[in-house]
Amino acid sequence: MTSLISDEPVRADLSTRLKNNGGLVALAVILIFNILVTPNFLQAQTLAVNISQVATIAIVAMGMALVIAxxxxxxxxxxVMALSGALAPLIFQSDFGTAYPVLGIVASLFLPLVAALACGLFNGTIVAVLKVQPIIATLILFISGRGIAQVLTNGNLQTYSNPDFSYLGTGKILGFPFQGWLALAIAIFLFWLVNRTIFGRYLLAIGGNERAAKLSGGPVRKVKIGAYVICSILSGLAGLIVVAINSASDAARNGNLMELxxxxxxxxxxxxxxxxxxxxxGAILGAVIIQLVKYTLLANGVEDEVALIAKAAIILAAVYIQQARKE
Incomplete structure:
Protein backbone atom coordinates (compact mmCIF):
# COMPACT_ATOMS: atom_id res chain seq x y z
CA MET A 1 0.00 0.00 0.00
CA THR A 2 1.41 3.37 -1.04
CA SER A 3 1.58 6.06 1.63
CA LEU A 4 -0.63 9.06 0.88
CA ILE A 5 1.91 11.35 2.51
CA SER A 6 5.29 11.62 0.85
CA ASP A 7 8.37 11.71 3.06
CA GLU A 8 10.29 13.82 0.51
CA PRO A 9 9.25 17.20 2.05
CA VAL A 10 10.33 15.89 5.47
CA ARG A 11 13.73 14.87 4.12
CA ALA A 12 14.13 18.18 2.32
CA ASP A 13 13.23 20.07 5.49
CA LEU A 14 15.73 18.00 7.52
CA SER A 15 18.44 18.61 4.92
CA THR A 16 17.77 22.36 5.04
CA ARG A 17 17.92 22.40 8.82
CA LEU A 18 21.25 20.55 8.81
CA LYS A 19 22.70 22.98 6.27
CA ASN A 20 21.52 26.02 8.21
CA ASN A 21 22.68 24.67 11.55
CA GLY A 22 25.73 22.71 10.52
CA GLY A 23 27.95 24.54 13.02
CA LEU A 24 25.76 23.63 15.96
CA VAL A 25 25.55 20.01 14.81
CA ALA A 26 29.35 19.84 14.47
CA LEU A 27 29.79 21.39 17.92
CA ALA A 28 27.37 18.90 19.48
CA VAL A 29 29.22 15.96 17.89
CA ILE A 30 32.62 17.22 19.10
CA LEU A 31 31.34 17.84 22.63
CA ILE A 32 29.71 14.42 22.90
CA PHE A 33 32.86 12.73 21.60
CA ASN A 34 35.06 14.53 24.12
CA ILE A 35 32.74 13.88 27.04
CA LEU A 36 32.69 10.16 26.24
CA VAL A 37 36.29 9.63 25.09
CA THR A 38 38.68 12.41 26.11
CA PRO A 39 40.00 12.12 29.69
CA ASN A 40 39.45 15.10 32.03
CA PHE A 41 37.56 17.05 29.38
CA LEU A 42 35.04 18.47 31.84
CA GLN A 43 37.60 19.44 34.47
CA ALA A 44 37.66 23.14 35.35
CA GLN A 45 41.30 23.52 34.33
CA THR A 46 40.67 21.98 30.91
CA LEU A 47 37.66 24.20 30.32
CA ALA A 48 39.60 27.30 31.41
CA VAL A 49 42.44 26.51 28.98
CA ASN A 50 40.03 25.98 26.11
CA ILE A 51 38.14 29.20 26.90
CA SER A 52 41.41 31.13 26.92
CA GLN A 53 42.37 29.74 23.52
CA VAL A 54 38.88 30.20 22.10
CA ALA A 55 38.73 33.84 23.22
CA THR A 56 41.90 34.70 21.30
CA ILE A 57 40.69 33.00 18.11
CA ALA A 58 37.20 34.48 18.48
CA ILE A 59 38.45 38.05 18.89
CA VAL A 60 40.47 37.83 15.67
CA ALA A 61 37.72 35.88 13.86
CA MET A 62 35.14 38.57 14.60
CA GLY A 63 37.40 41.16 12.99
CA MET A 64 38.01 38.82 10.07
CA ALA A 65 34.24 38.41 9.65
CA LEU A 66 33.93 42.18 9.11
CA VAL A 67 36.64 42.14 6.45
CA ILE A 68 35.14 39.11 4.72
CA ALA A 69 31.75 40.85 4.77
CA VAL A 80 49.85 42.20 13.72
CA MET A 81 49.54 39.98 16.79
CA ALA A 82 53.30 39.47 16.79
CA LEU A 83 54.00 43.18 16.40
CA SER A 84 51.58 44.21 19.14
CA GLY A 85 52.84 41.50 21.47
CA ALA A 86 56.46 42.53 20.88
CA LEU A 87 55.80 46.18 21.72
CA ALA A 88 54.05 45.67 25.06
CA PRO A 89 56.95 44.24 27.14
CA LEU A 90 59.35 46.71 25.57
CA ILE A 91 57.16 49.54 26.87
CA PHE A 92 56.42 48.45 30.44
CA GLN A 93 59.99 47.19 30.95
CA SER A 94 61.51 50.43 29.63
CA ASP A 95 62.97 53.09 31.91
CA PHE A 96 59.70 55.01 31.63
CA GLY A 97 57.62 51.95 32.47
CA THR A 98 59.82 51.12 35.44
CA ALA A 99 59.75 54.68 36.80
CA TYR A 100 55.98 55.06 36.30
CA PRO A 101 54.48 51.55 36.58
CA VAL A 102 50.84 52.56 36.18
CA LEU A 103 51.51 54.76 33.17
CA GLY A 104 53.78 52.05 31.81
CA ILE A 105 50.96 49.49 31.88
CA VAL A 106 48.52 51.94 30.30
CA ALA A 107 51.04 52.76 27.57
CA SER A 108 51.82 49.07 26.99
CA LEU A 109 48.13 48.43 26.33
CA PHE A 110 47.41 51.60 24.36
CA LEU A 111 50.44 52.08 22.10
CA PRO A 112 50.46 48.52 20.63
CA LEU A 113 46.81 49.01 19.69
CA VAL A 114 47.72 52.31 18.02
CA ALA A 115 50.35 50.41 16.04
CA ALA A 116 47.70 47.83 15.12
CA LEU A 117 45.38 50.64 14.04
CA ALA A 118 48.13 51.94 11.77
CA CYS A 119 48.45 48.46 10.24
CA GLY A 120 44.71 48.46 9.56
CA LEU A 121 44.91 51.86 7.92
CA PHE A 122 47.76 50.59 5.75
CA ASN A 123 45.81 47.51 4.65
CA GLY A 124 42.55 49.37 4.17
CA THR A 125 44.11 52.18 2.16
CA ILE A 126 45.87 49.81 -0.22
CA VAL A 127 42.65 47.84 -0.74
CA ALA A 128 40.08 50.65 -0.84
CA VAL A 129 42.08 53.50 -2.36
CA LEU A 130 44.77 51.84 -4.48
CA LYS A 131 42.40 49.01 -5.49
CA VAL A 132 44.93 46.26 -4.83
CA GLN A 133 43.48 42.77 -4.34
CA PRO A 134 43.03 42.15 -0.58
CA ILE A 135 45.03 38.93 -0.61
CA ILE A 136 47.99 40.77 -2.16
CA ALA A 137 47.59 43.94 -0.08
CA THR A 138 47.56 42.13 3.25
CA LEU A 139 50.34 39.80 2.17
CA ILE A 140 52.69 42.79 2.51
CA LEU A 141 52.17 42.99 6.28
CA PHE A 142 51.93 39.22 6.52
CA ILE A 143 55.57 39.14 5.42
CA SER A 144 56.94 42.36 6.92
CA GLY A 145 54.95 42.68 10.14
CA ARG A 146 56.49 39.70 11.87
CA GLY A 147 59.89 40.73 10.59
CA ILE A 148 59.48 44.16 12.20
CA ALA A 149 58.47 42.47 15.47
CA GLN A 150 61.58 40.30 15.40
CA VAL A 151 63.79 43.28 14.69
CA LEU A 152 62.30 45.12 17.70
CA THR A 153 63.08 42.17 19.96
CA ASN A 154 66.38 41.22 18.28
CA GLY A 155 64.78 37.87 17.57
CA ASN A 156 64.84 36.98 21.27
CA LEU A 157 62.14 35.60 23.54
CA GLN A 158 61.06 38.37 25.94
CA THR A 159 60.13 37.03 29.36
CA TYR A 160 58.79 39.21 32.14
CA SER A 161 57.08 39.19 35.52
CA ASN A 162 54.29 41.76 35.73
CA PRO A 163 51.05 40.61 37.41
CA ASP A 164 49.19 43.77 36.37
CA PHE A 165 49.77 43.19 32.68
CA SER A 166 49.36 39.42 32.98
CA TYR A 167 45.83 39.91 34.34
CA LEU A 168 44.74 40.49 30.75
CA GLY A 169 45.48 36.84 30.05
CA THR A 170 45.26 35.12 33.44
CA GLY A 171 42.68 37.13 35.39
CA LYS A 172 39.20 35.84 36.21
CA ILE A 173 35.88 37.50 36.96
CA LEU A 174 33.28 35.33 38.72
CA GLY A 175 35.49 32.33 37.98
CA PHE A 176 35.40 32.98 34.22
CA PRO A 177 38.58 33.98 32.33
CA PHE A 178 38.85 37.72 31.81
CA GLN A 179 39.56 37.38 28.10
CA GLY A 180 36.32 35.40 27.77
CA TRP A 181 34.36 38.34 29.18
CA LEU A 182 36.32 40.64 26.90
CA ALA A 183 35.46 38.57 23.82
CA LEU A 184 31.78 38.59 24.82
CA ALA A 185 31.79 42.39 25.25
CA ILE A 186 33.42 42.82 21.84
CA ALA A 187 30.85 40.49 20.27
CA ILE A 188 27.95 42.49 21.69
CA PHE A 189 29.46 45.75 20.46
CA LEU A 190 30.19 44.43 16.97
CA PHE A 191 26.73 42.85 16.72
CA TRP A 192 25.27 46.28 17.45
CA LEU A 193 27.67 47.93 15.00
CA VAL A 194 26.75 45.57 12.16
CA ASN A 195 23.01 45.43 12.75
CA ARG A 196 22.12 48.83 14.17
CA THR A 197 24.36 51.42 12.52
CA ILE A 198 24.82 53.00 9.10
CA PHE A 199 28.37 51.61 9.05
CA GLY A 200 27.01 48.09 9.39
CA ARG A 201 24.38 48.66 6.73
CA TYR A 202 26.99 49.77 4.19
CA LEU A 203 29.42 47.06 5.32
CA LEU A 204 26.95 44.38 4.25
CA ALA A 205 25.89 46.34 1.16
CA ILE A 206 29.48 46.52 -0.09
CA GLY A 207 29.87 42.77 0.13
CA GLY A 208 26.48 42.20 -1.45
CA ASN A 209 26.98 44.59 -4.37
CA GLU A 210 29.79 47.14 -4.14
CA ARG A 211 28.81 48.93 -7.35
CA ALA A 212 25.26 49.44 -6.10
CA ALA A 213 26.63 50.70 -2.77
CA LYS A 214 28.74 53.28 -4.64
CA LEU A 215 25.84 54.39 -6.81
CA SER A 216 23.70 54.90 -3.72
CA GLY A 217 26.27 57.36 -2.41
CA GLY A 218 27.62 55.11 0.31
CA PRO A 219 31.06 55.83 1.85
CA VAL A 220 32.52 52.66 0.39
CA ARG A 221 36.17 53.57 0.91
CA LYS A 222 35.70 54.67 4.51
CA VAL A 223 33.69 51.58 5.43
CA LYS A 224 36.25 49.25 3.84
CA ILE A 225 39.11 50.97 5.62
CA GLY A 226 37.11 50.84 8.85
CA ALA A 227 36.67 47.08 8.54
CA TYR A 228 40.42 46.53 8.14
CA VAL A 229 41.16 48.91 11.02
CA ILE A 230 38.80 47.09 13.38
CA CYS A 231 40.24 43.74 12.31
CA SER A 232 43.80 44.92 12.99
CA ILE A 233 42.94 46.46 16.37
CA LEU A 234 41.30 43.21 17.46
CA SER A 235 44.33 41.29 16.21
CA GLY A 236 46.60 43.59 18.22
CA LEU A 237 44.46 42.96 21.30
CA ALA A 238 44.69 39.20 20.74
CA GLY A 239 48.46 39.53 20.52
CA LEU A 240 48.53 41.27 23.91
CA ILE A 241 46.37 38.51 25.41
CA VAL A 242 48.74 35.79 24.18
CA VAL A 243 51.71 37.61 25.71
CA ALA A 244 49.80 38.08 28.96
CA ILE A 245 48.90 34.37 29.11
CA ASN A 246 52.47 33.21 28.57
CA SER A 247 54.28 35.99 30.49
CA ALA A 248 56.54 36.09 27.47
CA SER A 249 56.61 37.57 23.99
CA ASP A 250 57.87 35.43 21.13
CA ALA A 251 57.66 37.37 17.87
CA ALA A 252 58.37 34.21 15.87
CA ARG A 253 55.41 32.30 17.32
CA ASN A 254 52.81 34.81 18.52
CA GLY A 255 49.90 34.63 16.10
CA ASN A 256 51.57 32.03 13.92
CA LEU A 257 48.93 30.65 11.50
CA MET A 258 46.22 32.68 13.25
CA GLU A 259 45.05 33.85 9.82
CA LEU A 260 44.11 30.23 9.11
CA GLY A 282 28.73 32.75 14.35
CA ALA A 283 32.45 33.61 14.34
CA ILE A 284 32.55 32.76 18.04
CA LEU A 285 30.85 29.44 17.33
CA GLY A 286 33.40 28.78 14.61
CA ALA A 287 36.24 29.63 16.99
CA VAL A 288 34.89 27.15 19.54
CA ILE A 289 34.75 24.43 16.88
CA ILE A 290 38.27 25.18 15.60
CA GLN A 291 39.73 25.12 19.11
CA LEU A 292 37.88 21.95 20.14
CA VAL A 293 39.00 20.15 16.98
CA LYS A 294 42.59 21.10 17.77
CA TYR A 295 42.23 20.11 21.42
CA THR A 296 40.47 16.84 20.61
CA LEU A 297 43.18 15.72 18.23
CA LEU A 298 46.06 16.65 20.55
CA ALA A 299 44.37 15.23 23.66
CA ASN A 300 43.91 11.91 21.89
CA GLY A 301 47.50 11.64 20.70
CA VAL A 302 47.07 12.90 17.15
CA GLU A 303 50.02 14.90 15.79
CA ASP A 304 49.72 18.67 15.42
CA GLU A 305 50.31 18.43 11.68
CA VAL A 306 47.09 16.45 11.36
CA ALA A 307 45.24 19.28 13.10
CA LEU A 308 46.23 21.55 10.21
CA ILE A 309 44.76 19.08 7.75
CA ALA A 310 41.60 18.94 9.86
CA LYS A 311 41.28 22.73 9.78
CA ALA A 312 41.61 22.71 6.00
CA ALA A 313 38.92 20.02 5.82
CA ILE A 314 36.65 22.14 8.03
CA ILE A 315 37.04 25.14 5.71
CA LEU A 316 36.34 22.93 2.69
CA ALA A 317 33.20 21.56 4.34
CA ALA A 318 32.01 25.06 5.27
CA VAL A 319 32.51 26.30 1.70
CA TYR A 320 30.66 23.24 0.39
CA ILE A 321 27.73 23.99 2.69
CA GLN A 322 27.70 27.60 1.48
CA GLN A 323 27.50 26.43 -2.14
CA ALA A 324 24.77 23.94 -1.23
CA ARG A 325 22.70 26.72 0.29
CA LYS A 326 22.72 28.59 -3.03
CA GLU A 327 21.32 25.65 -4.93
Whole structure:
Protein backbone atom coordinates (compact mmCIF):
# COMPACT_ATOMS: atom_id res chain seq x y z
CA MET A 1 0.00 0.00 0.00
CA THR A 2 1.41 3.37 -1.04
CA SER A 3 1.58 6.06 1.63
CA LEU A 4 -0.63 9.06 0.88
CA ILE A 5 1.91 11.35 2.51
CA SER A 6 5.29 11.62 0.85
CA ASP A 7 8.37 11.71 3.06
CA GLU A 8 10.29 13.82 0.51
CA PRO A 9 9.25 17.20 2.05
CA VAL A 10 10.33 15.89 5.47
CA ARG A 11 13.73 14.87 4.12
CA ALA A 12 14.13 18.18 2.32
CA ASP A 13 13.23 20.07 5.49
CA LEU A 14 15.73 18.00 7.52
CA SER A 15 18.44 18.61 4.92
CA THR A 16 17.77 22.36 5.04
CA ARG A 17 17.92 22.40 8.82
CA LEU A 18 21.25 20.55 8.81
CA LYS A 19 22.70 22.98 6.27
CA ASN A 20 21.52 26.02 8.21
CA ASN A 21 22.68 24.67 11.55
CA GLY A 22 25.73 22.71 10.52
CA GLY A 23 27.95 24.54 13.02
CA LEU A 24 25.76 23.63 15.96
CA VAL A 25 25.55 20.01 14.81
CA ALA A 26 29.35 19.84 14.47
CA LEU A 27 29.79 21.39 17.92
CA ALA A 28 27.37 18.90 19.48
CA VAL A 29 29.22 15.96 17.89
CA ILE A 30 32.62 17.22 19.10
CA LEU A 31 31.34 17.84 22.63
CA ILE A 32 29.71 14.42 22.90
CA PHE A 33 32.86 12.73 21.60
CA ASN A 34 35.06 14.53 24.12
CA ILE A 35 32.74 13.88 27.04
CA LEU A 36 32.69 10.16 26.24
CA VAL A 37 36.29 9.63 25.09
CA THR A 38 38.68 12.41 26.11
CA PRO A 39 40.00 12.12 29.69
CA ASN A 40 39.45 15.10 32.03
CA PHE A 41 37.56 17.05 29.38
CA LEU A 42 35.04 18.47 31.84
CA GLN A 43 37.60 19.44 34.47
CA ALA A 44 37.66 23.14 35.35
CA GLN A 45 41.30 23.52 34.33
CA THR A 46 40.67 21.98 30.91
CA LEU A 47 37.66 24.20 30.32
CA ALA A 48 39.60 27.30 31.41
CA VAL A 49 42.44 26.51 28.98
CA ASN A 50 40.03 25.98 26.11
CA ILE A 51 38.14 29.20 26.90
CA SER A 52 41.41 31.13 26.92
CA GLN A 53 42.37 29.74 23.52
CA VAL A 54 38.88 30.20 22.10
CA ALA A 55 38.73 33.84 23.22
CA THR A 56 41.90 34.70 21.30
CA ILE A 57 40.69 33.00 18.11
CA ALA A 58 37.20 34.48 18.48
CA ILE A 59 38.45 38.05 18.89
CA VAL A 60 40.47 37.83 15.67
CA ALA A 61 37.72 35.88 13.86
CA MET A 62 35.14 38.57 14.60
CA GLY A 63 37.40 41.16 12.99
CA MET A 64 38.01 38.82 10.07
CA ALA A 65 34.24 38.41 9.65
CA LEU A 66 33.93 42.18 9.11
CA VAL A 67 36.64 42.14 6.45
CA ILE A 68 35.14 39.11 4.72
CA ALA A 69 31.75 40.85 4.77
CA UNK A 70 33.23 43.47 2.40
CA UNK A 71 34.39 40.73 0.06
CA UNK A 72 37.98 40.98 1.32
CA UNK A 73 40.43 38.95 3.38
CA UNK A 74 43.19 39.83 5.84
CA UNK A 75 46.26 37.62 5.87
CA UNK A 76 48.18 39.94 8.20
CA UNK A 77 46.32 39.26 11.47
CA UNK A 78 49.02 36.93 12.83
CA UNK A 79 51.79 39.40 12.01
CA VAL A 80 49.85 42.20 13.72
CA MET A 81 49.54 39.98 16.79
CA ALA A 82 53.30 39.47 16.79
CA LEU A 83 54.00 43.18 16.40
CA SER A 84 51.58 44.21 19.14
CA GLY A 85 52.84 41.50 21.47
CA ALA A 86 56.46 42.53 20.88
CA LEU A 87 55.80 46.18 21.72
CA ALA A 88 54.05 45.67 25.06
CA PRO A 89 56.95 44.24 27.14
CA LEU A 90 59.35 46.71 25.57
CA ILE A 91 57.16 49.54 26.87
CA PHE A 92 56.42 48.45 30.44
CA GLN A 93 59.99 47.19 30.95
CA SER A 94 61.51 50.43 29.63
CA ASP A 95 62.97 53.09 31.91
CA PHE A 96 59.70 55.01 31.63
CA GLY A 97 57.62 51.95 32.47
CA THR A 98 59.82 51.12 35.44
CA ALA A 99 59.75 54.68 36.80
CA TYR A 100 55.98 55.06 36.30
CA PRO A 101 54.48 51.55 36.58
CA VAL A 102 50.84 52.56 36.18
CA LEU A 103 51.51 54.76 33.17
CA GLY A 104 53.78 52.05 31.81
CA ILE A 105 50.96 49.49 31.88
CA VAL A 106 48.52 51.94 30.30
CA ALA A 107 51.04 52.76 27.57
CA SER A 108 51.82 49.07 26.99
CA LEU A 109 48.13 48.43 26.33
CA PHE A 110 47.41 51.60 24.36
CA LEU A 111 50.44 52.08 22.10
CA PRO A 112 50.46 48.52 20.63
CA LEU A 113 46.81 49.01 19.69
CA VAL A 114 47.72 52.31 18.02
CA ALA A 115 50.35 50.41 16.04
CA ALA A 116 47.70 47.83 15.12
CA LEU A 117 45.38 50.64 14.04
CA ALA A 118 48.13 51.94 11.77
CA CYS A 119 48.45 48.46 10.24
CA GLY A 120 44.71 48.46 9.56
CA LEU A 121 44.91 51.86 7.92
CA PHE A 122 47.76 50.59 5.75
CA ASN A 123 45.81 47.51 4.65
CA GLY A 124 42.55 49.37 4.17
CA THR A 125 44.11 52.18 2.16
CA ILE A 126 45.87 49.81 -0.22
CA VAL A 127 42.65 47.84 -0.74
CA ALA A 128 40.08 50.65 -0.84
CA VAL A 129 42.08 53.50 -2.36
CA LEU A 130 44.77 51.84 -4.48
CA LYS A 131 42.40 49.01 -5.49
CA VAL A 132 44.93 46.26 -4.83
CA GLN A 133 43.48 42.77 -4.34
CA PRO A 134 43.03 42.15 -0.58
CA ILE A 135 45.03 38.93 -0.61
CA ILE A 136 47.99 40.77 -2.16
CA ALA A 137 47.59 43.94 -0.08
CA THR A 138 47.56 42.13 3.25
CA LEU A 139 50.34 39.80 2.17
CA ILE A 140 52.69 42.79 2.51
CA LEU A 141 52.17 42.99 6.28
CA PHE A 142 51.93 39.22 6.52
CA ILE A 143 55.57 39.14 5.42
CA SER A 144 56.94 42.36 6.92
CA GLY A 145 54.95 42.68 10.14
CA ARG A 146 56.49 39.70 11.87
CA GLY A 147 59.89 40.73 10.59
CA ILE A 148 59.48 44.16 12.20
CA ALA A 149 58.47 42.47 15.47
CA GLN A 150 61.58 40.30 15.40
CA VAL A 151 63.79 43.28 14.69
CA LEU A 152 62.30 45.12 17.70
CA THR A 153 63.08 42.17 19.96
CA ASN A 154 66.38 41.22 18.28
CA GLY A 155 64.78 37.87 17.57
CA ASN A 156 64.84 36.98 21.27
CA LEU A 157 62.14 35.60 23.54
CA GLN A 158 61.06 38.37 25.94
CA THR A 159 60.13 37.03 29.36
CA TYR A 160 58.79 39.21 32.14
CA SER A 161 57.08 39.19 35.52
CA ASN A 162 54.29 41.76 35.73
CA PRO A 163 51.05 40.61 37.41
CA ASP A 164 49.19 43.77 36.37
CA PHE A 165 49.77 43.19 32.68
CA SER A 166 49.36 39.42 32.98
CA TYR A 167 45.83 39.91 34.34
CA LEU A 168 44.74 40.49 30.75
CA GLY A 169 45.48 36.84 30.05
CA THR A 170 45.26 35.12 33.44
CA GLY A 171 42.68 37.13 35.39
CA LYS A 172 39.20 35.84 36.21
CA ILE A 173 35.88 37.50 36.96
CA LEU A 174 33.28 35.33 38.72
CA GLY A 175 35.49 32.33 37.98
CA PHE A 176 35.40 32.98 34.22
CA PRO A 177 38.58 33.98 32.33
CA PHE A 178 38.85 37.72 31.81
CA GLN A 179 39.56 37.38 28.10
CA GLY A 180 36.32 35.40 27.77
CA TRP A 181 34.36 38.34 29.18
CA LEU A 182 36.32 40.64 26.90
CA ALA A 183 35.46 38.57 23.82
CA LEU A 184 31.78 38.59 24.82
CA ALA A 185 31.79 42.39 25.25
CA ILE A 186 33.42 42.82 21.84
CA ALA A 187 30.85 40.49 20.27
CA ILE A 188 27.95 42.49 21.69
CA PHE A 189 29.46 45.75 20.46
CA LEU A 190 30.19 44.43 16.97
CA PHE A 191 26.73 42.85 16.72
CA TRP A 192 25.27 46.28 17.45
CA LEU A 193 27.67 47.93 15.00
CA VAL A 194 26.75 45.57 12.16
CA ASN A 195 23.01 45.43 12.75
CA ARG A 196 22.12 48.83 14.17
CA THR A 197 24.36 51.42 12.52
CA ILE A 198 24.82 53.00 9.10
CA PHE A 199 28.37 51.61 9.05
CA GLY A 200 27.01 48.09 9.39
CA ARG A 201 24.38 48.66 6.73
CA TYR A 202 26.99 49.77 4.19
CA LEU A 203 29.42 47.06 5.32
CA LEU A 204 26.95 44.38 4.25
CA ALA A 205 25.89 46.34 1.16
CA ILE A 206 29.48 46.52 -0.09
CA GLY A 207 29.87 42.77 0.13
CA GLY A 208 26.48 42.20 -1.45
CA ASN A 209 26.98 44.59 -4.37
CA GLU A 210 29.79 47.14 -4.14
CA ARG A 211 28.81 48.93 -7.35
CA ALA A 212 25.26 49.44 -6.10
CA ALA A 213 26.63 50.70 -2.77
CA LYS A 214 28.74 53.28 -4.64
CA LEU A 215 25.84 54.39 -6.81
CA SER A 216 23.70 54.90 -3.72
CA GLY A 217 26.27 57.36 -2.41
CA GLY A 218 27.62 55.11 0.31
CA PRO A 219 31.06 55.83 1.85
CA VAL A 220 32.52 52.66 0.39
CA ARG A 221 36.17 53.57 0.91
CA LYS A 222 35.70 54.67 4.51
CA VAL A 223 33.69 51.58 5.43
CA LYS A 224 36.25 49.25 3.84
CA ILE A 225 39.11 50.97 5.62
CA GLY A 226 37.11 50.84 8.85
CA ALA A 227 36.67 47.08 8.54
CA TYR A 228 40.42 46.53 8.14
CA VAL A 229 41.16 48.91 11.02
CA ILE A 230 38.80 47.09 13.38
CA CYS A 231 40.24 43.74 12.31
CA SER A 232 43.80 44.92 12.99
CA ILE A 233 42.94 46.46 16.37
CA LEU A 234 41.30 43.21 17.46
CA SER A 235 44.33 41.29 16.21
CA GLY A 236 46.60 43.59 18.22
CA LEU A 237 44.46 42.96 21.30
CA ALA A 238 44.69 39.20 20.74
CA GLY A 239 48.46 39.53 20.52
CA LEU A 240 48.53 41.27 23.91
CA ILE A 241 46.37 38.51 25.41
CA VAL A 242 48.74 35.79 24.18
CA VAL A 243 51.71 37.61 25.71
CA ALA A 244 49.80 38.08 28.96
CA ILE A 245 48.90 34.37 29.11
CA ASN A 246 52.47 33.21 28.57
CA SER A 247 54.28 35.99 30.49
CA ALA A 248 56.54 36.09 27.47
CA SER A 249 56.61 37.57 23.99
CA ASP A 250 57.87 35.43 21.13
CA ALA A 251 57.66 37.37 17.87
CA ALA A 252 58.37 34.21 15.87
CA ARG A 253 55.41 32.30 17.32
CA ASN A 254 52.81 34.81 18.52
CA GLY A 255 49.90 34.63 16.10
CA ASN A 256 51.57 32.03 13.92
CA LEU A 257 48.93 30.65 11.50
CA MET A 258 46.22 32.68 13.25
CA GLU A 259 45.05 33.85 9.82
CA LEU A 260 44.11 30.23 9.11
CA UNK A 261 42.20 29.87 12.38
CA UNK A 262 40.43 33.21 11.97
CA UNK A 263 39.33 32.58 8.38
CA UNK A 264 38.22 29.05 9.26
CA UNK A 265 36.24 30.26 12.30
CA UNK A 266 34.53 33.04 10.34
CA UNK A 267 33.61 30.75 7.44
CA UNK A 268 32.43 27.92 9.69
CA UNK A 269 30.39 30.53 11.58
CA UNK A 270 28.54 31.50 8.41
CA UNK A 271 30.59 34.25 6.76
CA UNK A 272 30.22 34.24 2.98
CA UNK A 273 33.53 34.44 1.14
CA UNK A 274 31.94 36.60 -1.54
CA UNK A 275 30.85 39.05 1.17
CA UNK A 276 27.55 40.48 2.32
CA UNK A 277 27.28 38.73 5.70
CA UNK A 278 29.02 39.33 9.04
CA UNK A 279 27.98 36.65 11.56
CA UNK A 280 29.58 37.95 14.75
CA UNK A 281 28.30 35.29 17.13
CA GLY A 282 28.73 32.75 14.35
CA ALA A 283 32.45 33.61 14.34
CA ILE A 284 32.55 32.76 18.04
CA LEU A 285 30.85 29.44 17.33
CA GLY A 286 33.40 28.78 14.61
CA ALA A 287 36.24 29.63 16.99
CA VAL A 288 34.89 27.15 19.54
CA ILE A 289 34.75 24.43 16.88
CA ILE A 290 38.27 25.18 15.60
CA GLN A 291 39.73 25.12 19.11
CA LEU A 292 37.88 21.95 20.14
CA VAL A 293 39.00 20.15 16.98
CA LYS A 294 42.59 21.10 17.77
CA TYR A 295 42.23 20.11 21.42
CA THR A 296 40.47 16.84 20.61
CA LEU A 297 43.18 15.72 18.23
CA LEU A 298 46.06 16.65 20.55
CA ALA A 299 44.37 15.23 23.66
CA ASN A 300 43.91 11.91 21.89
CA GLY A 301 47.50 11.64 20.70
CA VAL A 302 47.07 12.90 17.15
CA GLU A 303 50.02 14.90 15.79
CA ASP A 304 49.72 18.67 15.42
CA GLU A 305 50.31 18.43 11.68
CA VAL A 306 47.09 16.45 11.36
CA ALA A 307 45.24 19.28 13.10
CA LEU A 308 46.23 21.55 10.21
CA ILE A 309 44.76 19.08 7.75
CA ALA A 310 41.60 18.94 9.86
CA LYS A 311 41.28 22.73 9.78
CA ALA A 312 41.61 22.71 6.00
CA ALA A 313 38.92 20.02 5.82
CA ILE A 314 36.65 22.14 8.03
CA ILE A 315 37.04 25.14 5.71
CA LEU A 316 36.34 22.93 2.69
CA ALA A 317 33.20 21.56 4.34
CA ALA A 318 32.01 25.06 5.27
CA VAL A 319 32.51 26.30 1.70
CA TYR A 320 30.66 23.24 0.39
CA ILE A 321 27.73 23.99 2.69
CA GLN A 322 27.70 27.60 1.48
CA GLN A 323 27.50 26.43 -2.14
CA ALA A 324 24.77 23.94 -1.23
CA ARG A 325 22.70 26.72 0.29
CA LYS A 326 22.72 28.59 -3.03
CA GLU A 327 21.32 25.65 -4.93
Missing amino acids: TGGIDLSVGA DAIAAAVVGGALLQGGKAPIF
